Amino acid sequence: MAQRLTNAELHTDIKVVQKDMEYLKEGQIKMQSDISMIKQTLLDPNKGTISKVNRNTSFRNKANKALWSIWVVVLGVIAKLIFWN
Numbered sequence: 001m002a003q004r005l006t007n008a009e010l011h012t013d014i015k016v017v018q019k020d021m022e023y024l025k026e027g028q029i030k031m032q033s034d035i036s037m038i039k040q041t042l043l044d045p046n047k048g049t050i051s052k053v054n055r056n057t058s059f060r061n062k063a064n065k066a067l068w069s070i071w072v073v074v075l076g077v078i079a080k081l082i083f084w085n
Contacts, residue, residue: 005013042049
């Protein structure tokens, strides 16, 4: 059969549990601040990673359109030189 704990042992165990809970609370506070920093780094509308990716994608789309326009002009010039002398 299980032995009953004395008041001193219960008090010691309660103190250990309280210290562990304080440690967990401190860890949660640190995690919350880290998560807030990560969210700000990713989602900031001016300097965030998401906005940089969106600007990069927009630039690539515009550059792709410009390159296709240049290729059409180059192919037109080459076709004119070859077929219409």
